[in-house]
Amino acid sequence: MNQNDATGLTPFTIDLTFEEARRRAEVVAALGPDWDPAAALRGEDEAYALLYSGLDAEQQRVYDMLVAAGVLPGEEPGRAATH
Known part of the structure; x- marks a missing residue:
């Protein structure tokens, strides 16, 4: 007897790949041709x-500290916080 039989639950999975592709297409369409x-x-x-x-x-000191800690992104290309 497997664990699913003991709980009476049936495994359920769904592949959202198609829905994600549709969502992205709708976003691009909503942005319009002039975007x-x-x-x-x-x-x-x-x-x-x-x-x-x-x-x-003082604000600059705190900003620099937050950038160094990875809380805020720096000014490098593709910036993103690391934490």
Whole structure:
């Protein structure tokens, strides 16, 4: 007798590959033909730079500490926090 027989449960699996492909296609369609991924990335980079600009000395120290700890991403390409 296997464990499923003892619990009365039947294993259930579903492959979401098709649904994920459909979801991605819908996202791209919703973005429309005028969507420019390079421009969007430039805009994100500009917003990120603006967000952390003008910090006073203490704010800069905390920001640098958080970047060093991997909590905030640094300024390198493809930045992402490591923690």
